[in-house]
Amino acid sequence: MFARLGSRQETVEEIKLLKKNELKPRWLNLPLRDPGRRMRAASSLLLSPDSFSSPLSPKLDMSEMVPPEVRPKPAVPAKPAHVVPSSAHTPHGPGAGGPGSGGSTLLGYIGIDTIIEQMRKKTMKTGFDFNIMVVGHSGLGKSTLVNTLFKSQVSRKSAGWSRDEKIPKTVEIKSVSHVIEEGGVKMKLTIIDTPGFGDQINNNNCWEPIEKYINEQYEKFLKEEVNIARKKRIPDTRVHCCLYFISPTGHSLRQLDIEFMKHLSRVVNLIPVIAKSDTLTPDEKTDFKQRVRKELEICGIEFYPQKEFDEDTEDKSDNDKIREAMPFAVVGSDKEYQVNSKRVLGRKSPWGVVEVENPNHCEFSLLRDFLIRSHLQDLKEVTHNIHYETYRAKRLNDNGGLHPISTGVGDTQESNL
């Protein structure tokens, strides 16, 4: 029964058809007598409205995080609705009229287009979840970069830690959640900080705890989904994107990086970044980026945005540009400096201040725009429709139903504000 859903390729094909409107989304196939389930499935990308806390980061344009289809549009004069015949075959020819003729008929304005405004309002009210994981060698600036991304101490914020103190070393997988509100839109942001690896004498299979954590979140979601009495909105703790930090060696990727990324790219949206790029000269940076791209291709490591999920030629050409610019060479800092009478986030060097948000200095702003302003919704969709779907189908297939498996829940610590 589940063979049809089994392979990743089939899931991919289904998504393509869905995007071309040649296939109905699965939630549309759910019976109408179960409107609650339909609603939940359709809005599965929205977040649980509970556990909202203090607003942070007033600078980000969060209104851009509302999916484009639900953003407010300039008012256009309402056009009367057209009834489109369900079949092109009309026995009496166009405009024959009469009962049951099925021909096009002009009606008055019904108001179907208000669905956009209704969806916008709903998204504004409920907000959405976004979960980012950071992975990489110890001390590469993972915690610093996520703090820089959201212009706040979103990583490992604790009551006892002040801004001026050094960021403590991450020793266990730890998630920290915040609610950020901008332009009336609420986002529950969860940062999953992972311990830097590579310090141990034996680094064999060191990606396993991270892969396990990612799968645990799929398992949690699946269990909620199959419950008879389901929550109105299933809390979404699934990892929507994983930033993988590459050491700025200027040489080539380490074997450990290759193995790590190979494993992660199969279960999550992987976004490689070159860490601490202020330590490379512009030429070194360009060469290193090229080499990393080539190595990733040779090793068959697919990073996000994956070529196979491009919807159409426009999407492909936009994403090709992004893929050619990746991995973004970033610099992180939560210190501000005065540059040309402006306060800027940066890192002071003997040659001047490296400005984090200046595209001539590093690619931090490219990464931020890509993650938050252009691809946030897509990251969530690919997580739900591809990675989670692959996990779900495999899990149901393997077990002949949903019997408990050992996910090691409890090995990880979760802390919410």
Ligand SMILES: Nc1nc2c(ncn2[C@@H]2O[C@H](COP(=O)(O)OP(=O)(O)OP(=O)(O)O)[C@@H](O)[C@H]2O)c(=O)[nH]1
């Ligand atoms: N030169 C340079 N230093 C950075 C950059 N980002 C962070 N650092 C410094 O690198 C050190 C480690 O930063 P963290 O953010 O704690 O690194 P981490 O990867 O989270 O470290 P672990 O918790 O050990 O995994 C700190 O002293 C930061 O100030 C950067 O872009 N360039």
